[in-house]
Amino acid sequence: MVLPDDPVRSVAAFDPLTATPHDTLRELCARMTEGGCGFLLVVKPGAPAAVVTERDIVRAIGEGAEIDDVWATDVMTREVLEISADAPISEAARLMMTAGVRHLVVRDDAADTDGAGEEAGDAEGEEAAGERVGVVSIRDILEPLLETVEAALARDS
Template sequence: MAPDETVLVREVMSTPLETIPATESVQTAAERMRDHDISGLFVPGPDAGIVTTTDIVDVVAAGDDPAKVTVGDVMTAPVERVTTEVELNEAAEMMTTYGIKHLPVVDNQSDYVGMVSSTDTTSEFE
């Protein structure tokens, strides 16, 4: 990528947005992440959130049963988000500022349409 070229979130975000209900088990979340080769799932609803591989590792490390712990028990909510038209470098700065690795992406109607991760931001600039 040329140094003066602007890259927008919509150009690198993962779509479709992979989701999981808050009532599902952490084990189910882990299986879905493995099957889709992703590191985070969006949790829709009034208290929208995100569950990541780090959340799953924390459950296992604590000795809890991933089949009995729900996504809602471990997800991060509320979540920061970006629009499809945000520049990728701005999304990367947000991740650094908030200490996060995933940002759900919304369209102009505020509908969740994708996810951008720190991997997307670093690989685009290599």
């Protein structure tokens, strides 16, 4: 059961789909289609630089972009909204609603650094030692919260 005060890490994905700044719009679309998502974390060697969303791609094509001639760096959103993995789910939902976005980058400063897990910096979604980078979507938040509400309603009826 997921509650609004539970930490974002309980619903976030720490294996986000990624792109490079030099991927074309066609490559971005293919990766989103294969991954069944509308959001890619754009990384430079080991460090998230920005994000590309379906909205970024639609905007670019609407403005006349050629899908094989325009790169992620041309359309990516550089001002990325982030939230701590320890923040409550309700805070993430509020930030998404206020900003009008469907995804947030999640920073997990409490990542495993004792050698038992992956070494810091090995995964594309990792930056510095002890920090993992993930993503949380509005769907990641709503699905488990709705299940919790439905279970409570069923129990009370």
